[in-house]
Structures are given as C-alpha cells and as structure tokens.
Amino acid sequence: MVHIMSMARLFLWSLPLLCLASLAHSAPDGVFPEGEIVRARVESELATFHVVRVVDGLRHPWAVDWLPDGRMLITERGGSLYLVDGRKATAVSQVPQVWAENQGGLLDVAVAPDYAKTGWIYLTYTLREDGKGGTVLARARLEGTRLTQLEELYRQTPFLAPNYHFGSRIAFLEDGTLLVTLGERGQRRERVVDIPTPSTSVGTTVRLHPDGSIPDDNPFVGQEGARPEVYSYGHRNAQGMAIHPETGAIWQHEHGPHGGDELNLIEPGNHYGWPDVSLGDTYSDQRPIGVPSAPGVTDPVASWDPSPAFSGMTFYTGEAFPRWRNHLFMGALAQQQILRIELNAHNRVVHQEALLRGEIGRIRDVAQGPDGRLYLLTDMPDGGLYRLDPVRERPGPDAR
Numbered sequence: 001m002v003h004i005m006s007m008a009r010l011f012l013w014s015l016p017l018l019c020l021a022s023l024a025h026s027a028p029d030g031v032f033p034e035g036e037i038v039r040a041r042v043e044s045e046l047a048t049f050h051v052v053r054v055v056d057g058l059r060h061p062w063a064v065d066w067l068p069d070g071r072m073l074i075t076e077r078g079g080s081l082y083l084v085d086g087r088k089a090t091a092v093s094q095v096p097q098v099w100a101e102n103q104g105g106l107l108d109v110a111v112a113p114d115y116a117k118t119g120w121i122y123l124t125y126t127l128r129e130d131g132k133g134g135t136v137l138a139r140a141r142l143e144g145t146r147l148t149q150l151e152e153l154y155r156q157t158p159f160l161a162p163n164y165h166f167g168s169r170i171a172f173l174e175d176g177t178l179l180v181t182l183g184e185r186g187q188r189r190e191r192v193v194d195i196p197t198p199s200t201s202v203g204t205t206v207r208l209h210p211d212g213s214i215p216d217d218n219p220f221v222g223q224e225g226a227r228p229e230v231y232s233y234g235h236r237n238a239q240g241m242a243i244h245p246e247t248g249a250i251w252q253h254e255h256g257p258h259g260g261d262e263l264n265l266i267e268p269g270n271h272y273g274w275p276d277v278s279l280g281d282t283y284s285d286q287r288p289i290g291v292p293s294a295p296g297v298t299d300p301v302a303s304w305d306p307s308p309a310f311s312g313m314t315f316y317t318g319e320a321f322p323r324w325r326n327h328l329f330m331g332a333l334a335q336q337q338i339l340r341i342e343l344n345a346h347n348r349v350v351h352q353e354a355l356l357r358g359e360i361g362r363i364r365d366v367a368q369g370p371d372g373r374l375y376l377l378t379d380m381p382d383g384g385l386y387r388l389d390p391v392r393e394r395p396g397p398d399a400r
Contacts, residue, residue, distance in 0.1 A: 038360070041391055044340075045353050046323040048391040051360065055084070055385035061377045063108045063312075063365050064385060067142075068116055070370055074377070074385065075123070077105035083145055093146040096138060099128035102163040107135070110170040110178075112210065120210065121147075124168040124180060132159035134202075135166045135182050137212070153212030154180070157201050157227065162186040165255075169241040169312075173207075174248055177215055179231060179266075181205050181238035181252060188275040188289070197226045198233040203274055205238070205252070205266060207231035219269030234272040234297065235264075240313035240330060240366075249347065253313060253330055256280035257289055259305035263330075264298070265347050273297040279305065302341075302349045309334035311379070312365035318372025320390050329374060331363035338363055338376065360386055 039051035060077040067073065072084040073092075078100045081092040098106045104126035112120040119141045127136050134156035140147040165183035172178050184203030198204060198220060206229040207218055220226035238254040250266035260280025264272055277297045278289040293299055312331040316324045328341040336358045342351040356363075356376075364379035374388040 035387060038386070039356070042356070044355055046340075047321045049321070050389045050391060051356065052387045052389050053384050054387050055089075056382065058377075058383040058385070059381060060105075060379050061364060061383045061385070062106065062379065063110075064367050064375060064377055065109050065111045066370050067111055073109050073111070073121065075106045075109045077103075077107070077379075079106045079125075081106065081109065081123075081147075083142070090145045092142070094140075094150070095147055096123070096125060096150060096152075097127075098125040099133050099163075100126075101128075104128075104133065104163055104166055107166065107168050108170050110172070112139075113172050118210075122170050122178070124170060126166050127155070127159075129159060132161050133163070134159040134185065135168045135180075137170070137180050137208070139210075151212075154206065154208060154229070156182045156185075160185045160187070160202070165237040167238055169239060169252075171241045171243055171250070173243065173250075177207050177209055179205055179207050179241065179250065181235065181241055181254075183237040184235065184274060197223065198230040199225050199227060201227050201230060203235045204233040205231045205235065205241075205250075207268075231268055232266050232270050232272060234270075234274050234277075236274040236278075238264075239311040241266075242313045242315050242328065245315050245317045245326060251313070251315075251328065253310040255309060256303070256305075256307055258283045258286065259307055260289075261304045261307045261310055262300035263302040263341070263349070264300050267298070270298040271296060272300075279303045280307070301347060307334060308332035308337070308339065310339075312363065312367070312377070314366050314368050314374075316368060316374060318368055318374075320372040321374075321388075329366045331366045331376065333362040333364065333379060336360070336362055338366060338374075360384075 035052040035054040037050045038053045042049050062075045062077050064074050074082045079098045081095045083090050083092050106125045108124045110122045120139045122139045124137050137154040138152045140150040162185050165185050167181040167183040169181050182204050214228050220230050221228045236254050238252045240253045242251050252266050253263045257280035260278050276290040277294050281288050310330050311333050316327050330339045337354045340353045344350045361378040361380050363376050365377040367375050369375050376386045378384055
C-alpha cells in the first residue's frame with residue numbers, strides 16, 4: 001500500500017486489488033505539505049537540502065509529471081497510473097493493457113505543453129503480439145479519474161522477442177513536435193563499421209507531430225529504404241532525455257553494455273554508433289564491443305565506466321536552488337544516485353557531482369515540480385517519490 005506522508009501523522013488510502021499512490025506535493029497556491037524528512041541536511045557543493053519522502057509504497061514506479069492545476073500523474077511499470085490530488089491518490093481506470101514483463105510495462109507519462117487547450121496526456125508502454133513486442137506511444141484525455149479517447153499514435157517497428165531494452169522517454173520541442181526514445185531491444189551484430197540506413201526504428205529517437213504523423217522535415221523523409229520517423233539512430237537504450245532550457249539542444253543519456261554509459265547531444269540524422277562503436281564490453285568475458293570511434297559516427301559528450309545505469313534526467317530551472325540553475329541532473333539505477341552535471345557553452349562537461357549515493361535506492365526518474373523542487377522516483381518493489389527541499393539558514397546574531 002502506498003502512503004501519503006505528513007509531519008503529524010500517516011494517512012492511508014486503499015482501493016481493492018490496486019496499490020495506491022499517496023503524496024504531499026505543491027498546491028497551486030504555493031503552499032507545500034511537508035512530507036517526511038528522511039535525510040536531514042545533506043550538504044553538497046552548491047546547496048544544502050533535506051530529502052523529503054512524499055510518496056511510498058509504489059511498485060516499480062517509472063515516471064512522474066504534473067497537470068497545470070498541480071495534480072500529479074505517476075506510472076508504475078506493472079501497468080497502473082495514479083492521479084494524485086492533494087492528499088488523495090486514485091488509480092486511473094481505462095489505462096491501456098501493457099506487456100508487463102522484465103523491463104517492459106507502463107513507462108513514461110508526459111502532459112502536453114498545450115494541455116490547457118487540448119487535454120492530451122502522452123504515454124509510452126510495451127505491447128506484445130504473437131510472441132513479439134515493442135514500445136508504443138499513445139495519448140488520451142483524463143475525465144475525472146479515467147482515461148478516454150485513447151489513441152495509439154506510433155509503435156516501434158519491428159516488434160521483437162526480447163523482453164528488455166525498450167527506452168523510453170518523451171520530450172516536446174519548441175516547434176510543437178515530440179521525440180520518443182526507442183531501445184535497441186537487445187539487438188547486436190558483429191560486423192565492420194559502416195553507416196547503415198535506419199531501415200527500422202529499433203535503437204532510435206523518432207520525431208512525430210502530436211497526432212503521430214511524421215514531420216516533412218525529418219532527416220530521412222524521402223530517402224529510399226529509410227524510416228521517415230527516425231530523427232537519430234545507433235542508440236542502445238536511452239532512458240533519459242531533456243531539452244536545454246536556453247539553447248533548446250536535445251540531450252540524452254543511454255545505457256552502455258558492461259560499461260560505456262553515454263551522454264549524447266542529439267542532432268537530426270546523426271548516427272551514434274551502436275553496436276559498431278561503443279566504449280563498453282561484453283558481460284561474459286569483457287571483450288570490447290565494436291570500436292571506440294569511427295568516421296561518420298557522433299561521439300558521446302561524456303561516458304562512464306563502470307555503468308551508473310542512467311535513467312531519467314532533467315535540467316533544473318527553479319528558484320529553490322539558484323546555484324543549480326541550468327545544471328543537468330541524471331538519475332542512476334545501479335549506482336543509486338543522482339549526478340549533477342555542469343555544461344559549458346561548448347557543450348562540454350566541465351564538472352560533475354554525485355548526490356545521495358546509495359541513500360534512497362535505485363533512481364528511475366528525475367523531474368522538476370511546479371514548486372521549483374527536484375523530485376526523484378525510486379524503482380523498487382516498495383518505491384517512492386522524494387523531494388529535495390532547500391535548507392533555509394537562519395541569520396546569525398550579527399547579521400544585518
């Protein structure tokens with residue numbers, strides 16, 4: 001059972017056969033329930049903060065996003081979607097059936113930037129048909145506590161048998177289109193490096209109009225043998241994507257194999273190497289996979305070995321932590337931390353700092369709430385949503 005935490009007491013709700021979310025989050029008027037402080041006064045290089053648990057009892061949560069009125073949507077990989085309104089959490093009905101196995105299930109949720117006008121909520125999830133499956137993008141509207149007008153907009157092509165490496169994150173661009181990351185589904189082949197035409201959407205980022213149609217200015221439109229929805233390719237399993245708040249640049253991180261996790265700057269039509277170019281190796285005998293670099297392949301901006309197993313990322317733009325503004329925050333599953341990344345004007349990593357190493361668990365999503373705080377989702381059987389609150393220092397007796 002999921003719990004809503006408060007300073008005074010624990011509030012509990014339950015629904016038959018469902019694990020409910022519970023939450024204390026920012027109200028539209030800016031009054032924020034306290035939650036439960038689970039880590040007091042964490043001191044980092046540029047900020048001192050509390051870690052506040054505002055939701056617990058979630059079963060492998062995957063993503064969180066906010067409606068314009070301050071209500072929250074949280075997905076669980078098993079197929080549940082929760083609407084959190086103040087101190088009440090409700091399981092949303094008429095959620096699409098998903099293939100919830102291993103890494104598959106109900107994945108990302110993203111509220112459309114023009115939600116006030118259109119009412120659309122976007123979801124990614126996995127489906128299986130005839131023994132094969134893949135990632136699907138859909139949208140729906142929320143009426144009360146049920147989804148309506150569900151539309152499947154796009155499905156990864158082709159569907160494949162493995163039950164892992166699905167991606168997937170959604171990001172909206174300023175031009176009104178959207179991007180979705182799609183995992184490589186465990187596909188790897190040993191061959192001489194070349195730059196293939198992206199004839200499938202496996203291991204790609206696709207760019208679509210909000211209705212699922214393909215923009216005419218996508219890089220492979222009209223190219224024989226190419227998938228016109230593909231925006232970038234040669235990715236392994238990108239589970240984090242964020243748009244720089246000032247430049248509009250598209251940033252992704254992706255899982256390497258045994259080592260070689262990457263941070264990439266995404267540009268239209270670029271090939272990012274997998275599986276011919278990789279900084280990782282095989283799990284079984286640590287043989288290199290491919291070569292470290294090759295002509296025509298875009299190198300990562302940064303890479304990590306051993307693998308942090310990145311998932312979820314956001315640029316911070318709030319007021320609560322002014323010294324973090326425009327820094328990139330990336331969650332890590334294996335290393336159970338968030339990584340704060342400073343980028344310079346030349347898109348190079350100039351500094352990084354690990355926060356909360358092993359303190360709250362496997363971090364699946366990192367998001368900024370409407371209150372200007374950072375929120376973290378932990379992907380565990382008893383996962384939770386955590387908020388970082390700044391420590392307000394009291395002035396000393398000599399302060400003027």
